[in-house]
Amino acid sequence: MRITQQQLHGVSLGSLQHARGRLFALQRQSASGVRVERPSDDPAAAGRARVLSSLMAAQEAYETASSYALARLQTADGALSQASNLLVRARELATAMANDTVSAEQRAAAATEVRQIRAAMIDVANTKYDDAYVFANVATATAPLDASGNFTYDVDTYDEVLEAELGASNRTEIGASGAHAFARRAADPQSVEVVDELELLAQALDANDADAVRAQIDQMDLAHRQVNAERARIGSRIQRVQEAAEAARTQHTLYEELRSDLVDADAVETFSRLQLAETTMQAAVAVAGRVLGPSLVDVL
Amino acid sequence: MALAGILNTGRNSLVAHQAALSVVSNNTANAETEGYAKRDARLASLGPMAGVELASVRRRTELFLGARMFEQRAEAGAAGSRRPVLELVEASFAAEDGGIGARVDAFFDALRVLATDPADTQLREDVLAKAEALAGTVRTEAGRIADQRREVDRMLADKAEAVGALTAEIAELNRRITELEGSGQEASDLRDRRDVLVDDLSALVPIRTFYDETGQLTVLLGDQFTLVQLDRAAHLETEPDANLAGMRRVDLVSADGTRTDVTNVLRSGEVGGLLEVRDDALPAVLADLDRFAYDLVDQVNAIHQAGYGTDGGTGRDFFEPVALNGAAQSIRLSAGIGDNPEWIAAASTAAEAVGGNDNLLALVDLASQKVAGGGLRTFSEEIANITSVVGRMSRDAIDDETRAGLQLDQLESMRASQIGVSLDEEMIDLTRYQRAYQAGARIVTTADELYQTILNM
Numbered sequence: 001m002r003i004t005q006q007q008l009h010g011v012s013l014g015s016l017q018h019a020r021g022r023l024f025a026l027q028r029q030s031a032s033g034v035r036v037e038r039p040s041d042d043p044a045a046a047g048r049a050r051v052l053s054s055l056m057a058a059q060e061a062y063e064t065a066s067s068y069a070l071a072r073l074q075t076a077d078g079a080l081s082q083a084s085n086l087l088v089r090a091r092e093l094a095t096a097m098a099n100d101t102v103s104a105e106q107r108a109a110a111a112t113e114v115r116q117i118r119a120a121m122i123d124v125a126n127t128k129y130d131d132a133y134v135f136a137n138v139a140t141a142t143a144p145l146d147a148s149g150n151f152t153y154d155v156d157t158y159d160e161v162l163e164a165e166l167g168a169s170n171r172t173e174i175g176a177s178g179a180h181a182f183a184r185r186a187a188d189p190q191s192v193e194v195v196d197e198l199e200l201l202a203q204a205l206d207a208n209d210a211d212a213v214r215a216q217i218d219q220m221d222l223a224h225r226q227v228n229a230e231r232a233r234i235g236s237r238i239q240r241v242q243e244a245a246e247a248a249r250t251q252h253t254l255y256e257e258l259r260s261d262l263v264d265a266d267a268v269e270t271f272s273r274l275q276l277a278e279t280t281m282q283a284a285v286a287v288a289g290r291v292l293g294p295s296l297v298d299v300l
Numbered sequence: 301m302a303l304a305g306i307l308n309t310g311r312n313s314l315v316a317h318q319a320a321l322s323v324v325s326n327n328t329a330n331a332e333t334e335g336y337a338k339r340d341a342r343l344a345s346l347g348p349m350a351g352v353e354l355a356s357v358r359r360r361t362e363l364f365l366g367a368r369m370f371e372q373r374a375e376a377g378a379a380g381s382r383r384p385v386l387e388l389v390e391a392s393f394a395a396e397d398g399g400i401g402a403r404v405d406a407f408f409d410a411l412r413v414l415a416t417d418p419a420d421t422q423l424r425e426d427v428l429a430k431a432e433a434l435a436g437t438v439r440t441e442a443g444r445i446a447d448q449r450r451e452v453d454r455m456l457a458d459k460a461e462a463v464g465a466l467t468a469e470i471a472e473l474n475r476r477i478t479e480l481e482g483s484g485q486e487a488s489d490l491r492d493r494r495d496v497l498v499d500d501l502s503a504l505v506p507i508r509t510f511y512d513e514t515g516q517l518t519v520l521l522g523d524q525f526t527l528v529q530l531d532r533a534a535h536l537e538t539e540p541d542a543n544l545a546g547m548r549r550v551d552l553v554s555a556d557g558t559r560t561d562v563t564n565v566l567r568s569g570e571v572g573g574l575l576e577v578r579d580d581a582l583p584a585v586l587a588d589l590d591r592f593a594y595d596l597v598d599q600v601n602a603i604h605q606a607g608y609g610t611d612g613g614t615g616r617d618f619f620e621p622v623a624l625n626g627a628a629q630s631i632r633l634s635a636g637i638g639d640n641p642e643w644i645a646a647a648s649t650a651a652e653a654v655g656g657n658d659n660l661l662a663l664v665d666l667a668s669q670k671v672a673g674g675g676l677r678t679f680s681e682e683i684a685n686i687t688s689v690v691g692r693m694s695r696d697a698i699d700d701e702t703r704a705g706l707q708l709d710q711l712e713s714m715r716a717s718q719i720g721v722s723l724d725e726e727m728i729d730l731t732r733y734q735r736a737y738q739a740g741a742r743i744v745t746t747a748d749e750l751y752q753t754i755l756n757m
Contacts, residue, residue: 004338004720005331007713014709038394039691040387040698046394047688050401054680057402058667061409068416132419132655138647140419140655141610162657164415165664174416296727 012288019284023277029265030274036263045262052259059252062166066245069164069174073238076134076176079127080231083181086117086124087194087227091220094201098214107213111205118198122149125182125195135178137161144178149195155179156186161237166244167251173237181230194223303754307747309351313740316343319354320733324726331721335496337361338721339488341729359488360719365711366509370502371568372708377503378573379700381459385452385577386694389585392441393687400441400589401683403434404596408667408679411660414646418657419610424641432638435619435631442589442628445582452578453547457538459504459571460550463527464535466501467519470494471533474516478531481515501527505536505569522565525552536562536571547578581693588673588686589628595672596679597622597631600663607645607659614650616643 029035039046096102097110125135125145132140137158146152161175179185184193197219204212323341330336337360344355393399410430414423473494480487494517501507501519507527508520519528527534532555541549544563550571552562566572597619604618617634637643647656672682 002717002722002725004716004722006716006720009332010709010713010716038387038694039390039687040694041691043688043691043695046691047684050684050687051681053396054401054405054684057405057409058412061412064409065413065416068413072417130417130420132417136655138652138655142654162416162418162655163661164657165412165661168668171661296724300727300731 008291012284012291015284016288019277019281023274023281026270026274026277030270033265033267034263035265035270042263049259049263052255052262056252056255056259058168059248059255062248063245063252065164066166066241066248069166069172069241070238070245072129072132072134072174073176073234073241075127075129077231077234077238079124079134080176080181080227080234083121083124083194083227084224084231086121087220087224090114090117090198090201091217091224094213094217094220097205098210098217100210102210104208107205107208111202114198114202114205118149118195118202121182121195121198122147125178134176135181137175137178145182145195149199151178151183155183159185159187166241167247170244170247172240172244174241176234177230180233181227190222191226192219192222194227197223303747303750305349306750307744309349310740310743310747312346312351312353313743314737316352316354317733317737317740321730321737323354323357324729324733327721328723328726328730331723331726333492335492335499336721337488337492337495337719341733357486357488359491362715362718365715365718369499369708369711369715370507370509372704372711373499373502374506374568374572376701376704376708377570378568378576379697379704381455381570381573382577382581383694383697383701385448385574386581386690386697388448389445389582390690390694392444393683393690399683400434400437401680401687403430403437404679404683406430407434408664411664411667414644415657415660415664418646418660419654421641424644427644428633428638428641431618432633435633438589438593438628438631442586442593445586445589446629449547449578449582449586452574452582456548456550456571456574456578459574460536460538463501463504463571464533464537466497466504467527467533467535470497470501470517470519470528471531473497474528475531478514478516503570505566505571507569521552521562525560525562525565526554527552529555544579550575585686585690585693586628588682588689590624590626591674592628592672592679592682592686593631594622594624594627595682597627599666599671601634603659603662603666604645606648607662608647608650608653608656609640609645610642610647610654611640612650612653613643614645616645618644 028037036042036045036049093110093114097107122145126143127134133142133144136142136144137153137160139153142152144152155178159177159179161173161177163171164174166172166174182194184191184196197216201213201216201220204216320341320343323339327338340358340360341354342356342358343352345351346353393401396402407427407430410423410427414420414427417423473490477487477490477494480490498507498509498517498519505527506522508523510518510520512518512530516530517528518526518530521527521534525534534552534554537551537553537559538548539551540546543549549561550563550566552560554560563575566575601617601619601621605615608614609616616637618637620630620632620634622630646660647653648658648662649656652658667680668678670677670681672679673685677685
């Protein structure tokens with residue numbers, strides 16, 4: 001075969017450029033640690049990586065949403081714990097005042113305390129978290145109980161609590177039900193109107209009616225049980241929200257690993273390939289020097 | 301045989317080998333000249349006892365490679381003009397933070413968080429800010445691609461003009477070659493130059509060439525249109541065309557002024573590459589983005605209209621309604637909602653207007669429903685799909701360019717092997733002709749000595 005100067009130069013230049021191109025690509029990969037920097041580096045992986053980034057972002061949103069929900073539920077939990085304490089005190093008073101030896105003055109004093117407990121109970125039911133009434137169910141800008149202790153919403157219609165998406169197709173209850181904690185609902189014959197029962201107790205004490213006071217002890221028990229039942233539900237909601245947050249964190253890590261497998265460069269492999277490319281480059285330079293060197297021109 | 305004859309033979313030898321040496325020196329000097337084809341000095345006997353002469357200087361011509369090289373050069377040209385444009389487009393989708401995909405995620409994630417506290421003004425404002433950013437990014441990226449398309453259209457005009465300049469020069473060379481060779485002179489340098497121009501032309505548009513019976517070069521565009529015949533050249537003109545939405549149409553204007561629309565004939569070469577990226581690749585990406593934006597506006601609005609804002613209002617759009625065509629470049633929040641976060645319809649009934657989140661949950665559900673891309677993908681998946689498609693287009697252009705480049709290198713190498721200059725060969729010829737020249741000189745001195753002998757008798 002006839003070999004000409006242009007061929008020699010063409011081949012040397014071609015192989016040098018090829019080696020330089022490969023070296024450059026690997027240098028960029030090693031420096032950035034990323035294998036798929038642009039979609040054209042691996043179109044399929046770039047698409048998958050985008051989907052995984054979306055999933056990761058969603059997990060972050062689930063975590064944020066969980067922390068909001070948790071703060072709201074914990075506020076409700078604190079409020080119900082307070083309500084429970086108030087009812088324990090009211091029952092103590094009722095038990096003490098049910099005794100026939102107690103005087104009318106003592107009962108009147110107890111009535112005053114029960115009215116204070118009732119006022120405190122209204123405040124508890126109207127607990128706010130960040131400008132929203134936690135026991136209001138939907139109408140969070142309106143206090144669930146008015147000054148006279150009446151519900152401002154229909155407790156039979158709104159006895160469900162707010163739900164939110166805290167995981168892929170995972171709807172979790174994130175609200176507290178004022179209806180379940182404080183109201184007498186048609187659906188539950190055992191339920192009592194907590195604030196009204198306290199008022200009845202106060203009236204019985206005012207009337208110095210020991211039998212009526214005795215009757216309210218049972219009502220206080222029912223109210224206490226009712227408040228604690230909702231508190232238990234809130235406890236299990238808190239647990240579910242925490243589980244959702246934990247699941248979101250786990251999923252996030254999983255997706256991050258999958259994404260990294262797709263788009264990140266394996267350090268060991270990249271460096272060994274970089275070394276190979278450097279060797280190839282050196283070889284190409286050395287060969288180019290030799291190819292372009294000897295000719296009859298040097299000899300004749 | 302007369303002594304004068306011997307002297308004459310020696311003279312002829314000196315003349316012929318000096319001429320051959322000048323051919324060798326010209327080859328050596330042009331060893332690296334682009335387009336230079338090696339000249340072969342043909343020596344021939346002058347007949348009985350008359351010595352040698354330089355019969356001809358032949359310019360080497362390559363065989364078989366021409367058509368293949370034009371094809372590969374056109375392929376390389378097409379891929380080479382597509383690649384930079386597509387690389388710019390894919391850069392819009394490469395951004396992990398701030399790209400359209402990340403903005404879609406941020407929008408739906410803001411809705412997810414708002415669902416935990418649907419009446420909260422700050423969370424509502426966050427949703428609006430994320431929606432604004434999403435709409436803005438879609439508009440910007442789609443606008444960038446549309447600009448890119450107009451830029452390609454402008455480049456097309458330049459390339460078409462370059463085609464005309466080349467064909468005019470080739471026609472002119474055809475004329476001068478005919479003229480020179482007609483008067484018995486040698487025109488190898490002009491032929492070299494013409495080959496270089498034809499090579500340049502083949503990178504711009506798909507061409508075929510052949511030599512007519514008089515040895516003149518005819519250049520065809522594609523298979524059917526004449527670009528250069530004898531000294532007549534056709535050229536390309538571009539002109540905005542209403543049928544192409546104001547983009548340029550490419551006309552072939554022949555030497556006699558006949559116009560032919562060749563926009564759809566040019567499928568390779570740099571001109572073809574630009575046409576393809578302008579008429580196929582970029583419109584496809586834009587259409588995908590339009591479809592995405594349209595679906596997003598449509599689906600979000602349908603759900604949003606059914607819900608109630610905290611002010612009790614209902615039936616409101618979230619995004620400004622758009623037409624499918626150009627949706628990506630016009631997507632924006634509907635008038636008023638940007639300043640009125642209470643308009644976000646979180647609740648599904650008027651009674652729950654403040655605090656209800658059922659409608660928000662329906663909006664959040666959109667994120668996981670396959671309502672984009674013709675009902676095949678979710679909104680996030682659709683952006684991932686467009687990212688893949690754009691990446692694949694760019695990858696194809698890079699691969700095509702590399703492959704055509706490698707094949708072209710190989711063909712160039714084969715051509716260089718056929719017609720290029722080998723210095724080793726030239727050095728050997730140099731020595732050969734030098735020796736022959738010395739021998740010729742010896743004949744002259746010998747003849748001279750014979751004369752002296754006779755004269756001294």
